[in-house]
Amino acid sequence: MNSGQTAAVIGAGFGGLAAAIRLQSAGFQTVIFEKRARPGGRAYVYEDQGFTFDAGPTVITAPNCLEELFALSGRAMQDYVRLIRLDPMYRLRWQDGYQLDYTGDLDRMCSQIAAKNPDDVAGYRKFLDYADAVFEEGYINLADKPFLDIWSMVRVAPQLIGLQSYRSVYAMVARYIKDPQLRQAFSYHTLLVGGNPFSASAIYALIHALERRWGVHYASGGTGALVAALATLFEELGGEIRLNSPVDCILTGNGRVTGIRDAEGIDHEFDAVISNADVVHTYQSLLRDVPQLDSVRAGLLKKSYSVSLFVVYFGLRGEYPDLAHHTVLFGPRYKGLLKDIFAGDKLPDDFSLYLHAPSNTDPGVAPAGCSAFYALSPVPHLGNAKVDWSVTGPGYRDKILARLERELIPGLRENLVTCSIFTPGDFATELNAWHGSAFSLEPLLTQSAWFRTHNRDKRLPGLYFVGAGTHPGAGVPGVINSAKATAGLVIADLERA
DSSP states (O other): OOTTOEEEEEOOBHHHHHHHHHHHHTTOEEEEEOSSSSSBGGGOEEEETTEEEEOSOOOBOOHHHHHHHHHTTTOOGGGTOOEEEOSSSEEEEOTTSOEEEEOSOHHHHHHHHHHHOTTHHHHHHHHHHHHHHHHIIIIITTTTSOOOSHHHHHHHHHHHHHTTTTSBHHHHHHHHOOSHHHHHHTTGGGGGGTOOTTTSBGGGGHHHHHHHHHOOEEETTOHHHHHHHHHHHHHHTTOEEESSOOEEEEEEETTEEEEEEETTSOEEEOSEEEEOSOHHHIIIIITTTOGGGHHHHHHHHTSOBOOEEEEEEEEEESOOTTSOSEEEEOOSOSHHHHHHHHHOSSOOSOOOEEEEOGGGTOGGGSOTTEEEEEEEEEEOOTTTOOOOHHHHHHHHHHHHHHHHHHHTOTTTGGGEEEEEEEOHHHHHHHSOOGGGOSSSBOOOGGGSGGGSBOSBOSSSTTEEEOSTTBSSOSSHHHHHHHHHHHHHHHHHHHHHO
């Protein structure tokens, strides 16, 4: 045990919890300060009239990186939470009626592709070979390794160039797949981590290999049950979670971090501070009185940020067993809509949707005879489109519900029991997300690895980052791997101190 050495984690999102578990498992007394009433961060939970709604991530992949957190202390994740593998992983639907069940079963996938465009079967197999190669280099070799200097980037540059990471995901898909709808089917995955398929690095094609290797899962009880399992593990290890405890600032002295000051003005000394808060919020607000970070603040404001999200949580009377657990409804446009979402200065009239129907897998998240849903529409962040969501939100919600009723859930509005929304404005206020961005920095090649906010700040010893804004990026596997990279640095630094 490394008694006497302490760490604070700001924020109890997946990244914060995972980093705290690693530090506590290594013997460092760790305290999490969480602004909200329960842990989870973006993976919050809402409960209303017997319905349980996951607020954020609903797609669980790479369960091994989660299992590792329990194994550190000789525990087994299945003793805390149960993961259910989904098939199909996603159901994809277009407005002309075409439907594709995206599955890990290669024969079923090839059969569906052959029915759409026989010439694309061979191309799909070649694309999977490419995705496997990118997965080995981009995920297995690099995802949990910190990039702290330019040489760490130079060392992997030949491999990344060889994999044509300078091209976009869509460009690589289009190289192998000819059918326009199939190109959409195999390129949209970057949206799961906040990236535009037409600009996100082709390295993100690794998502295909990751899903095929380990599957897409649902945590019984919802993603919130997985958060609760991690929080329980952390507390069993002796860690402390302080809820309803916003941090006012990170304290510094003698050129290094010395602790945090809470919202009540009380100072708490720590040997290391790990921020799972938004990176801009951390530098702009929590470190507002540290002039040596002025250049970092200025640089962050020049970077490109991911899209935001508009989410509708709703519960219905009745059951809808024909719906898949995850459904993607493509809109009438693809490239043009993405351009408007990522770079436009107003809210587009059309939209694509992701629909989560967890009660079809787990009836316990809804009252008997009812169904719980979550519909998500990617929208521009507030830095691009100055939308007043308090005015626009209700009408946009109604458009989404009307489309779902028309295309997927007949009788939706007459069976509506409860409905609430979460807007880009809520991302900004509830989660301190810069511009209301849902995934922090956009996953561009020029904002990845060494070009992303570093896991350890080089100007201010004792300051570390975990979560979507640092390496390797957004998504549950991304932030869990960021915790592995960051915790490794903290442990090594504290052991040397």
